[in-house]
Amino acid sequence: MALVVIVYFDFFFEYLTSIMSGVRQATHSGSWYTDKGKELNKQLEEWLGAAELSHGPARAIIAPHAGYQYCGACAAYAYRQVSPHVVRRVFILGPSHHVRLAGCALSVFAKYRTPLYDLTIDEQIYAELAATRRFEWMRQAEDEDEHSIEMHLPYIAKVMEDFKSVVTIVPVLVGSLTAEREVEYGRLFARYLSDPRNLFVISSDFCHWGHRFRYTYYDRSWGEIHQSIQKLDRMAMDSIESLQPPAFLDHLKCYGNTICGRHPIGVLLQAVNHLDKSGQKMGLKFLKYAQSSQCRTMSDSSVSYAAASLVFE
Numbered sequence: 001m002a003l004v005v006i007v008y009f010d011f012f013f014e015y016l017t018s019i020m021s022g023v024r025q026a027t028h029s030g031s032w033y034t035d036k037g038k039e040l041n042k043q044l045e046e047w048l049g050a051a052e053l054s055h056g057p058a059r060a061i062i063a064p065h066a067g068y069q070y071c072g073a074c075a076a077y078a079y080r081q082v083s084p085h086v087v088r089r090v091f092i093l094g095p096s097h098h099v100r101l102a103g104c105a106l107s108v109f110a111k112y113r114t115p116l117y118d119l120t121i122d123e124q125i126y127a128e129l130a131a132t133r134r135f136e137w138m139r140q141a142e143d144e145d146e147h148s149i150e151m152h153l154p155y156i157a158k159v160m161e162d163f164k165s166v167v168t169i170v171p172v173l174v175g176s177l178t179a180e181r182e183v184e185y186g187r188l189f190a191r192y193l194s195d196p197r198n199l200f201v202i203s204s205d206f207c208h209w210g211h212r213f214r215y216t217y218y219d220r221s222w223g224e225i226h227q228s229i230q231k232l233d234r235m236a237m238d239s240i241e242s243l244q245p246p247a248f249l250d251h252l253k254c255y256g257n258t259i260c261g262r263h264p265i266g267v268l269l270q271a272v273n274h275l276d277k278s279g280q281k282m283g284l285k286f287l288k289y290a291q292s293s294q295c296r297t298m299s300d301s302s303v304s305y306a307a308a309s310l311v312f313e
Contacts (some may be wrong), residue, residue, distance in 0.1 A: 047076035056081035060200035064305035077288035078307035094148030094203035101175025122168035186270020204261020210301025
């Protein structure tokens with residue numbers, strides 16, 4: 001039986017490598033962030049230099065995916081916790097904004113471009129994931145339309161620049177998962193999370209507030225609107241820091257907080273929960289919080305950003 005499995009996997013791996021080709025273009029460079037390599041490198045260095053190393057080495061991080069003028073400085077607090085000397089593979093779990101998915105999807109590209117250098121997809125891990133038959137494939141146009149994964153690539157390239165010849169990435173587009181499917185994918189990714197050579201990047205912005213987002217929850221007892229939003233996000237962050245999946249689900253059910261990466265976060269929490277049952281202890285801490293603007297009237301709008309790091313204790 002073992003020989004049959006090995007032969008099947010070898011065949012599957014050869015097939016997979018035959019369909020993966022080309023380079024995904026940095027479609028949001030020049031608009032969401034600069035397409036000039038030297039300028040981008042300088043920005044990232046300044047942001048990382050201003051962030052403190054206080055909760056590392058990170059095995060997983062939560063970081064935003066908006067335009068860098070809004071969230072670049074906040075994201076640095078998560079990436080500052082990464083130890084490039086240890087990491088050899090980066091899983092990037094980003095929410096799908098444009099395509100309806102009931103599960104998760106993989107890329108058909110072989111490389112992802114950044115203004116710094118190209119990042120190579122790990123074909124071996126992709127083959128392992130695809131062999132589970134729990135993953136779909138992104139169309140190339142859908143892949144390049146999505147920003148939730150791309151916005152992390154420059155930071156990954158910068159942090160891993162001294163090891164760019166050996167680091168690989170595993171981009172995964174996460175759909176609108178049921179709670180049961182979050183458990184399923186969490187269990188699947190748990191064995192990869194347990195390997196210190198793997199880093200998980202969980203892509204998520206936090207509260208999207210305003211009429212344009214169809215979300216205007218406001219508790220006046222918490223102060224001005226932006227203070228109410230921060231209180232709401234702090235409750236979400238507390239529930240995530242507890243590393244208890246039901247706590248985060250209860251927050252979302254109670255308040256409807258518009259956290260776009262709630263499903264990638266849910267998958268991470270389920271992976272942690274699976275490892276916790278085997279006796280592995282972990283701690284997650286939020287290190288930075290920011291808002292795109294401070295809402296004071298009901299006609300205002302904003303998006304919140306938060307950076308967190310998960311460590312193994």
